[in-house]
Amino acid sequence: MAADVASKVPFYQLCALLEKISKRSGNDAKKKLLKEFIDEWRDFHQRLHAGNENTTDSFYGAMRLLLPHLERQRDAYGIKEHTLAKLYIEILGLGRDSPSALKLLNFRAPKSAKGESGDFASVAYWILKPRCCERGTLSVGDVNRCLDNIAAGHAAKSKEVVRKNLLHMLKETSALEQKWLIRMIMKDMKMGLSQQSVFSLYHEDAEDLFNVKMSLEKVCVMLRDPRVRLHEVEISVLTPFRPMLGDRGTPNKIGKLLCGRPFHIETKYDGERMQLHKQGHVYKFFSRSGNEYTHVFGGDSMSGTFTRHIAACFKDSVHSCILDGEMVGYNPETKTIGSKGEQFDIKSTNLTTYQPMMFVFDILQYNHSVLSNKPLKERCKILKDVFDPIEGRIKVSEVKIGSTKQDCVNALNEAIDLREEGIMVKDPDTPYCPNKRKGGWYKIKPEYIGGLMDELDVVVVGGYFGAGARAGMMSHFLCAVAVPPETGGKPSRFQSFCKVGSGYTRRELFEFNRKMADHWTVFDKKNPPQWLHLASGLKQRPDAWIEPSNSSILQIKAAEIVDSDQYKTGCTLRFPRVEKIRDDKPWYDCMTTHDIEELWKKSSGKLAGRYAEVDEDEDAGPVKKRRVTTARHVRPTVMDKFKATDVSGVTQVSEMLCDKEVCVINGPVDQPKAALEKLVAELGGSFVQNPGEETFCVLADKVNLKVRNIMKKGVYDVVRAQWLLRCRDQGQLLPWNPSDMIHKSPKTAAQFALDYDRHGDSYYDDATVESLKKVFEKIQEEGNAKCAMAEDIAECEMEYFPQDSPYGLFRLCRVYLDSNILIGDSTTHIKDSPLELTALELRLHGATQSDTLTRQVSHVIVDSRDLRRVCSLREENRRRERKFHIVSQLWVQDCLEQGTLLGERGYEPESH
Structure with a gap:
């Protein structure tokens, strides 16, 4: 294996650089240090690979450690601060109740170590410094290999692999190296340089290329030479990219920026931003952050919750394309679109009420031609000829043309009436700019315009210790509403309602913490304050609590009130943010549970209760509140x-x-x-x-x-x-x-x-055709309930016994065994069929067996030696909206041997 630069550069050298950068004041000084390191790396690379232009070695080894949050998903390692604390206690032989052990375990508490409370890496550094070597032995490449092994071990649920590699790194590095290693694992570097700065120091085009390719390795390899510019960054099919984003806007802002030119108005749907990539018969789906959900929506025309329903809608002339849109939940019974506040996840494979539907609003690639540089109006024309819409499955987002502020206001008011999230306004002459907010797209929501949103006054009753820049103080607050006193006077009981951590400046947060610093009490779950009512199981319990009489009221704005079992009120706020700290209002004037109930009734939980109107001073802020005096047209609303x-x-x-x-x-x-x-x-x-x-x-x-x-x-x-x-x-x-x-x-x-008996058949009344029909329907419902129960058991197994419950392997499978053979012109069940043993194994490992081919069946198991009914089974499958898999008993055997559910495709039998 050819040597690479990462294997030659000591990890200690990189950590020493990061320590210097973090302590150096001034952004320019920090950038100078990192630029020198990058230049030295490039010089070493040229010497090491002189004459070899085809090398794949690059700065990637260091870049993935400098920007760890871009390299892997947030939970890639499965390691939290508490896990590391226990490992340190074990490795160092610390007593569980020793001062050093307690500092590691309670690192968020004030005065943990050298004024570094809230930052586990810094606390660990001071504990480790007198106990570790001065300099470690690992290279940058060694650390990357260990981190790769930990990520692979976590994905394979192998605790031993994770532990082995983690112990190796902790034993072979110094205190300084471990401080920065912890920050890399936690994906929070705290070196004082932004992602944009790091990219720009490496190459002028690095960030633009990453926004398209979503790969640090491709960025480092393609831009090894800083003198070579990447003039055209191609968006490629089957590869994720960062989508174009909308900037905040108001009708006034749109009027000023577009100066009367026509613009597009679209509904802002309350769903998940999703890219659909198609190449031939292969499909891939990527979220806004680049996470792939092909396994959910389907990679071909026969799989997933979405692709199998829409694959046939594409025109024959379409060989490849990339569509940008919003994936929402569609209820086919009520023909309505659900809200994310209704607590369903469109990325789940176990949806019941809702089905995935995609509103497509842009196209970035068509038959291998990149369209991102074309203006939006041209892309929209092309989009209309890509697929035929399917009701409840896929549709081109409706576009209205506007040119005035009043057009924006009218569209926003219609969105308010329909309880939609807001509108999008787009300049039709703009190209598509990945990961940019200033490219001519504007999102307008009711909460962006003063006077349209109801404001809520809630009292702070709890706090949560902050991390990073907010370490050492409360960064998030638990807020409550009062239970109305029965005899008047000041309230004495409060119910938890929401958690808020945004909307205030750092200075405001600091002053707020200073004001309440002497009144906090550590929350004891065995002895919680009697006046504070939390949800069952003490859900959302704070790190510390404060008496309302010593607290303050926060004026909060939010998008809507949604159901939640995390708070005692049974509901909470969606997208809450602090509008103002109400020092002028006494604590007992906060909202009550009755007030919240009335707000919910008034507008179905949505907190945009008024119309927008053309206002020349709307951008001045939310101080001015006006009610519309013109007649309000009654329109049907979703809720x-x-x-x-x-x-x-x-x-x-x-x-x-x-x-x-x-x-x-x-x-x-x-x-x-x-x-x-x-x-x-x-x-x-x-x-x-x-x-x-x-x-x-x-x-x-x-x-x-x-x-x-x-x-x-x-x-x-x-x-x-x-x-x-x-x-x-x-x-x-x-x-x-x-x-x-x-x-x-x-x-x-x-x-x-x-x-009545358990099926609802009366013991005393004579049976009728109608009553028997209802009894049979009840039996069918009980079968459906068993499926739901299996899903509940599966959720418990995944949450509490993710590695210790092999007997739940087929828990979500409802199977029908094809134990029938043809004898003459009739079909007979074989009592001693070879599938009898397979049936026992399936039931032992959690599967639900169906005696008939019901709608809920997910798998049909056939004997690989008797495939005469496969053709008729496939014909039946084609008629169904909800398809089942047809597999041989070998699929069951291999799943049991490997301890996981394998893909069914390789086990589909060939019909005779």
Whole structure:
């Protein structure tokens, strides 16, 4: 193996340089030191590889240590400060309760070591300095190999590999080297030079090339010679790049910058930025940060949650392309787009309610031709001829043309009405600039414009120790709202509501910490303050707490209120940021739980409660608040189900629901929430938005997050909305039967146990065609519930026993075994089929076996010696929207031997 520069440069030399850079004042002085090191490396490289122009050796060995956050994913090593602390205690033979051990374990606490609290690397340095050698023996190349081994060991879940390489580095390096090694592992260098500065010192084009190639190694190899400029940086198919970004904007800003020229207006969708790369029949998907999600969405036309549904939509003339867009969750039943605040992950392979849908708004490559230098309007024309839209799967983002500030305002108001995130405004004459915000794209959200967002006043009740530049002080704060006192006066109980850590300047944060420094108390989970109510299990417990009377109110802005089990209120804020520290407002004037509930009801959790209007002074800031006096047009909104219904004009026609209180959560498409609430009023009942002690029942058509939270309480009967419609049609209050129930209260469940069997068949009433149909549907639902239970068990296994649960290998597989052969013109099940043993192995390792080829089946297992039914199975698969894999029993055997689920492609049988 040819020698490289990294194997010749001592790691100690690099660490000594980093120490000098971190202590040198002035950005120019820091840059000079690093530039000298890079030049020396290049000189050494020329001498080492003289006459060899084809060498792949480069500055990559050092660059990946200087910019570790760009080299691997954040959790690539699986090592946290606490893990390193325990290793140091073991290696150094420190007593668990010794001062040095406690400093390592409690490094965030003030006065841990030499005023370096909050920075584990610095604390470790002072502990190690008298105990380590003056200079280590490892080279830069040695350290990189060890880090590669640790990353590979973590990916393979081999704790021994991780531990072995980590111990080797800790024993072979000095205290100074370990200080910087820790920072490399934690991906937080603290040397005082930005990523942009490091790139610019290496080569003028380094950052631009990285934004396209997303590879440090390619940057270092392609730009070895600083004299050679990379005049055209190509975006290449199947390789990720940093996408173009939108700058913050307002209607006024757009008017000034574009000076009346036409511009594009698009909806800003609340999803995940995603690149779709296609080359022939191969597909790849990359996120905004360059992470690949092909394994989720699908790498070919037969796989994934997305590709298999859209592969056929591309025109025959399209051989390769790169599409830029937003991947959202689409509900095919309600034909609505979900919000990330609804706690689903579109990158998950286990979606139920939502399916992936992509809104495509740009194209960067078409049939091997790079389009990034073409203006947006030309790219949009090309995009229209790339694929045929598929409802609920893939669509070109709709573009409206505007030219005035009023056009922006109108589009933003429409987005507010539809509860969308905002709008994007784009200059149609601009090229595509990877990873740039100043390229002619502007995002306009309600929170960017003063007076459109509701502001919340919450009180600080807890704090979290900071790290890095915020080390030694509280950097994030736990905020709460008051429980309204029953007898008036000042509140005495508070519920946790949100965590905030942005919006203030460093100076404001410092002053805020100084003001409250003497009032913090370390949080003891065994004896938490009685006045502070946290979520069950003490979720989001702070490092320290403070009495509200010694605290301050923070004025916060956020995008919306979303459900959350992390806080006692049951909800929290999405994208919160501090608008102002309200020193002028007493602590007891903070918002209450009742205030939060009212905000939620008012606008479905979205905190943009007003319209925008053309305002010449809008850029002056959020001080000026104005309400629109013009009539507001009523438009349909996505979240109407949370709004109270006006029944002042409803005429009561029956006393069927007299003295009964009903809580309506949602209804079917033809009878939405508002219509059901009016029906309740017509039948003499009353309705509430949240169930209470007097609530007769909860009505719902489908189970969403709010219904699940109500069911968790276990005290309410949750009844299908169809029951109320039947009562109306038959003119009487009908008793519930099991098919009416989504969830039963303990009292109702006990009564049903006396009257019905477990499938809902009455012990006393005669069976009818309709009742039997409902019983069979119930049995089907129970089968679906088993699948859901298997998913719950799998989540527990992955979270708590990621390496110790081999018997959950097939937990998420629902299998059908093809144990049938043809005898004459009939099909007979073989009792002693060779697949019987396979069935036992599958069940032993967590699989759910289905006796019929149901919709939930994920794998069909066939005997490799009897493939006569493979053709008919494939024909059945083609008719299904949800496909199953057809594999031989060899797939099961190999999965068990290797201890992991293998790809099915190599085990697909050939039909006879």
